[in-house]
Amino acid sequence: MTNMTRHQISKSDRKWIEVFKKKPIGIHPPELMRLLNRLRGEAIEGKFVLVIDRPYEEWVVAELQGRGKPLKYHNIRVSSREEGEWEIFKLRWHRHTGEVLE
């Protein structure tokens, strides 16, 4: 499966980074939705997910490798969902634009 949407990420999307960081889950303006549809609609191979390590306390970032295949774990631990959203956003932003976000 390839990406679900054809929105191409460009410089004009940069303005949404901070908006997303402040509120990763919830009502978003249509332009940010479009950006997130692109990032969240990634193919299953290499898709970033959070694996619950300690329920409601700690999560680990991992990548799906495909149906039935073992996960690839990243050395990124987070202690909230919001933090997890941001870590995944940064990884995806880098994957799509080559730019490293702090």
Place this chain on the structure above:
Amino acid sequence: MLKITGYSDQISVVLGDKISFMVNCEHPSYEADIVRVICGDVNPDGPGFNEDVIDSPVSGTYNGRKQEIYAGSFAMVESSALLENLESFTVQVMVWPTTPRKGVQSLVAKWSVPDNSGFALEIDESGGIAFLVGDGKGKVDTVSIGKPMVEYEWYFAAASYNADNKEVTVYQEPMVEYPPIDDASTVTKKVSVAPAANAVPLMMAARCKAPKGDVVIGDAYYNGKLDSPAIVEGVLSRAEMEMILNRKAPTTLENRIIGAWDFSLDITETTITDTSSHRLHGKICHMPTRGVTGYNWTGEELRWKHAREEYGAIRFHEDDVYDAGWDVDFELTIPDSMKSGIYAARVTSGEDEEYIPFVVRPKPGREKKVCFLFPSASYMAYANEHFGTDPWPAELMTHRAIELDKHHVFLNEHREYGHSLYDRHSDGSGIHISSRLRPILNMRPKVQTVLGGEGSQLWQFAADTHITVWLEAMGYDYDVITDEDIHYRGTDVLKPYNVVLTSSHNEYYSKAMYDAVFDYIHQGGRLIYMGGNGFYWRVSYHQTAPGVIEIRRAEGGSRAWAPKSGEYYTGFTCEYSGLWRRQGRTGPNVMAGVGFSSEGFDISSYYRRNPDSFNSRVAFIFEGVGKDELIGDFGLIGGGAAGLELDRVEREFGTPPHALCLASSENHTDTFLVVVEDILFNLPGSGGQENEWVRGDLCFFETPNGGAVFSASSMAWAGSLPHNDFQNNVSRITKNVLDRFVDPKPFPIKKAPAPPMKDSYTWRVKGSTPTAGAAE
């Protein structure tokens, strides 16, 4: 990875019944107890995990042992002298392969894997038909077509073996010709060995590796359909094979048939019938799909009962699983001290634990006034879902990062545990059949799920314990009965109750279940529909095999897959499956006044009171709730009472004309979209920020004979009950309704002319919130 898994033989038991528990445990030993499950939510923001350990003879230490599931469906015919003493013979079958290139897949075989004896008509590594003979002493010979078949196309496949000169002829003929595709051939070759006799079963869609109980452990499982397999004495000409296939053989040829299996004769059963005089009947294992179109389906009839002879195929999958078939580890005879409720066998070893839930229903005559209807059919529908790990756009549905719990990671790699009715088989086809005779790792307390919304992130079983913990906190005495109880025993099971509460998501209903609830509320019963997207899909229970349901997601609806044309009627019962809403005067709106409107899995919202809520008929519901108070702007499931899946009133779909639309939710995110079954043309403005149809409606109406219905119309409603130590307006409204519904006093009915239809079925972007039914 999970090291303990288990299941029980029954989901609902009553005083004196014996229930068996089967456990797979990789640890040398484990502790087991029986617990009553009160709250399965471990979220620190919630009411707290709550279970009662029951004093029972189960409590103790047990030896752990590994138990495996051998998934993959097949058909088998016990060995017999006739099948063991074949001389020259021909074996033939119609084949519709879905994964011809996956590797060796056995089609019709009397083949013993450990000693390589017998014969097998199969798909080999080339993706084409091959015939295998083995002498059982180490020599195997193959005759192969060597040309891959096209996926999802019918082929005639056959092989003849001449015992006099060891000549084998193999046939592969497509029914449809694609000029440049080279996929037809006949190959004749002498083999070096004769097929040795063995005592293993004749198998279709797998070969025999080892016996296990009254079935076998298979090998080389096949994905696809088989139709009209036959074995005939002698080397048949192609014309004779065609006569056998068409069941129009002259007597001389007919007398040579060893076995000719017509799968259309017992579609609803677990047997297969040999139409030859030898009566070498067999059975199916791990529930392949029946009532599917055969090679000769014309498209003129869509219901298999009407053209049975065109539905002679069975569809097999390497990952079908019905009964895990594990050995029993411990049992419990239900003692008098166990009151009706939700229980589980709790199995622990060190850090690892497993819960195997079951329900104790009340002994007839001892029912209380309040009943919680445990939605076992819907739990089975979602059993072992793979939303987060399989290729579909789950994260676009949720608009949150996918969170995998332990069981998701386990299930992704343990496909033998089977799938949910939302998943797809390894060949990409939708799962039609789901069983509870296997560990259902998401029907557990504590587990989180991808769709469960921000917050506790619970779905179904664990989420439904928000209802049970609330009932306990409010001091209600209640019974629990399951979908299977109302399916098998009908409305009489509900009759003793003044009020029945559903779960948060009672989506899957058989005809018997639907009728039981419908008749209950029309004979004076009161229903509190505590959920969203309930009474939605029509499913069939198998008529002889316990604990298994089938669905065909026919025609429309919000669905994870679509069945093939001609396959909208279940094999189990030949019922037209799909949405209840399409089935005459039925459907969620008819039952509960509301029907599925929208879904979203990020954050939930609140309800605002409508003018109908000030009607004197419903004054009791809003006692203690302010005029402008937002209802449920808090909660453990998405942070609001209106979320996940929502329902709305719609007269056009059967909402009673006198139903009151008390409150409606609003301000949902744009991940909440109008459901596809309400869309004729796609139009802009279908998201929660813009569309009037994206909402949940609190709804009330009276039913004949003193009955009534209250609908919450949201899966997240229950998640708001525990907020602020159960002191909140969602809890208040639910309690107001429950207290009034428990009271047998009939609802006052004042006859009045029918009101004009207020709502109309038109696309609404913004504008006024429609309400249904009459005012004063």
